[in-house]
Amino acid sequence: MIGILVFPDFQLLDAAGPISVFEIATRLSGASPSIRVLAANPGPVRSTSGVEMVARGFKRSGAISTLVVAGGEGVDAVARCDRTLTFVRGMAKRGVRLASVCSGAFILAEAGVLDGRQATTHWQRTRQFLASYPRVKLEPDRIFVRDGNIWSSAGISAGIDLALAMAAEDFGDDVAQKTARQLVLYHRRSGGQSQFSSLLELKAPSGRFGPLLSWAREHLDAPLTVEDLAEQAGMSSRHFARAFIAETGTTPSKAVERLRIEVARQRVQSSSEAIERVAQSTGFRDPERMRRAFIRAFGQPPQSLRRAARAG
Structure with missing residues (x-):
């Protein structure tokens, strides 16, 4: 099961992009999608666009095998939320595959799960990230980075690139390519951010x-x-x-x-x-x-x- 972690003032595409990739890839593989949106406070969660997603609480997350953390304007506030950080640390201890989109890397870093690991985030946040988390090996020019079972991606649409790479790992390269074609996207984008x-x-x-x-x-x-x-x-x-x-x-x-x-x-x-x-x-x-x-x-x-x- 895929979990998408959101919070007030999250960036809508950070969540919707990976959701679409996982939905299409799962259907192409012959299975039914199993995706949950999660938040510290269950119910409607407002994005920066004003569009809301209905989230479940953290207690309903037992079957999650992959957790994708969105970014957005509210990331600095949620990075100080003990409930959210405890939840992310718990997922890491369980061996769940963790991923961040854009500034969602700040949540993973604040939880301590990026210490000593390679990661990336949006180029506009590089200076702030380096100053805040010197123990993280930041790769500022990468579209996405994988270090073991922890993934991170650059700004907003890069979450789709990350999700396509995850789909290739889960369902094979052929399914990932078909998913990209259905979304009218490059299977693997050239260049760095x-x-x-x-x-x-x-x-x-x-x-x-x-x-x-x-x-x-x-x-x-x-x-x-x-x-x-x-x-x-x-x-x-x-x-x-x-x-x-x-x-x-x-x-x-x-x-x-x-x-x-x-x-x-x-x-x-x-x-x-x-x-x-x-x-x-x-x-x-x-x-x-x-x-x-x-x-x-x-x-x-x-x-x-x-x-x-x-x-x-």
């Missing part, structure tokens, strides 16, 4: 590390390691890496890769320059390495983007 974050207005980066990113953009043919960037910023490597993630929502290496991808994409689409030459001059060195980076970011190799640009 940094492609959506405010950092990646990189043509004119601002903030504390804006000058550093501008410098890096002008030196893409250099290695640009974390050590190189830290030296340029006048900081120790360890302090720089953590401060950079807190400021931008992504790692230095991911930011450099994205700078390279953006410059390379512009040159691929706007010129007839050889792909090998573009890869060399933007720091990828190897065309195959650049091809893999393009597929992660855009879902297409450089040649396909060039053909599409010319056709357009």
